[in-house]
Amino acid sequence: MDQTTLLLALLPILVIQLALMIFALVDLIKNPNPNGPKWMWGIVIVVINIIGPILYFVLGRRNY
Amino acid sequence: MKHFAILLQKEWRENIRNYKIFWIPAIFILLGITEPVVNYFLPQILESSGGLPEGAVFELPTPPPEQILTAVMEQFQTIGMVVLILAYMGTIAGERKSGTATLLYVRPLSFPAYFLSKWGMAAVVSLASIWLGFLAGYYYTLLFFGNLEVVKLLQMVGTYSVWVLLILTVVLTASAALPNGGLAAASAFAMYLLAQLVDGLFGTNWAVSPVKIPQYAAAWLTGKPDSGSLGGAIAIALLIILSLSAFGSWMAWKNKARTKV
Numbered sequence: 001m002d003q004t005t006l007l008l009a010l011l012p013i014l015v016i017q018l019a020l021m022i023f024a025l026v027d028l029i030k031n032p033n034p035n036g037p038k039w040m041w042g043i044v045i046v047v048i049n050i051i052g053p054i055l056y057f058v059l060g061r062r063n064y
Numbered sequence: 065m066k067h068f069a070i071l072l073q074k075e076w077r078e079n080i081r082n083y084k085i086f087w088i089p090a091i092f093i094l095l096g097i098t099e100p101v102v103n104y105f106l107p108q109i110l111e112s113s114g115g116l117p118e119g120a121v122f123e124l125p126t127p128p129p130e131q132i133l134t135a136v137m138e139q140f141q142t143i144g145m146v147v148l149i150l151a152y153m154g155t156i157a158g159e160r161k162s163g164t165a166t167l168l169y170v171r172p173l174s175f176p177a178y179f180l181s182k183w184g185m186a187a188v189v190s191l192a193s194i195w196l197g198f199l200a201g202y203y204y205t206l207l208f209f210g211n212l213e214v215v216k217l218l219q220m221v222g223t224y225s226v227w228v229l230l231i232l233t234v235v236l237t238a239s240a241a242l243p244n245g246g247l248a249a250a251s252a253f254a255m256y257l258l259a260q261l262v263d264g265l266f267g268t269n270w271a272v273s274p275v276k277i278p279q280y281a282a283a284w285l286t287g288k289p290d291s292g293s294l295g296g297a298i299a300i301a302l303l304i305i306l307s308l309s310a311f312g313s314w315m316a317w318k319n320k321a322r323t324k325v
Contacts, residue, residue: 009101009207012093012097013101016090016093017094020090023083027083050094053087054087054091054150057151058150058151
């Protein structure tokens with residue numbers, strides 16, 4: 001398999017990660033009352049791969 | 065029946081608004097893709113991580129496609145189950161806490177329909193996620209490691225789905241019975257670990273055990289599980305699902321006084 005097809009094959013991983021991050025960020029910006037400081041959740045979502053957005057969705061939203 | 069349809073609509077809307085319908089499948093697809101990719105690049109990863117003496121030569125055997133898909137299932141068994149438990153820990157307990165439940169409970173509500181609507185929506189979302197995850201994993205396995213019959217994958221995923229439904233039912237029942245979502249998740253997770261521990265310690269001869277369903281699911285890839293014990297295990301799992309659902313609806317009814325207004 002040559003380099004370009006490999007890169008194409010790996011593209012979905014990047015896309016899904018970015019989509020998760022963007023979903024989480026948009027929701028955080030709209031959220032009037034997150035569970036904890038907003039800037040902290042922003043850092044968590046952007047810095048921690050995959051787990052960061054999950055953490056925000058599970059713990060950061062007050063819906064549990 | 066009319067109750068159920070309306071409640072299901074409410075659940076559908078809620079799952080869209082809290083993005084569960086997007087992020088749970090995304091996680092499972094990601095888990096499914098990562099496993100074959102990491103296995104494919106393992107030699108390069110080892111090389112670049114360093115710490116090896118100069119001129120060390122590795123002969124890594126290429127794993128067969130069955131092994132990769134089994135590894136995907138193991139990922140689902142650990143991270144995937146934690147994600148499902150955390151995502152659905154608050155379905156009923158959280159509603160009592162946030163006050164949504166007040167709006168529901170003042171109406172003449174059928175509690176079995178209420179519980180069933182939650183269960184149905186959670187089942188749709190998590191089964192779709194699991195199937196998409198396995199599909200993504202299967203695609204990448206075909207791409208990197210060679211062919212595997214689709215029938216085997218379908219048999220495995222079908223068997224594994226029963227296990228996912230069992231876990232979901234445990235989480236929802238815990239959420240109905242316990243005062244808050246955190247406790248529900250903790251107890252569901254404790255039960256999950258305890259069942260696996262007991263089955264691992266004493267269960268070598270219990271062929272008909274619902275905890276062994278994932279093992280039977282993996283067995284479809286290489287051959288065929290013993291159909292008698294598989295059928296028995298699935299029957300017991302369905303029985304547990306039914307009785308826990310009944311218990312959960314009853315607990316949801318019993319706990320309705322705990323609703324915060």
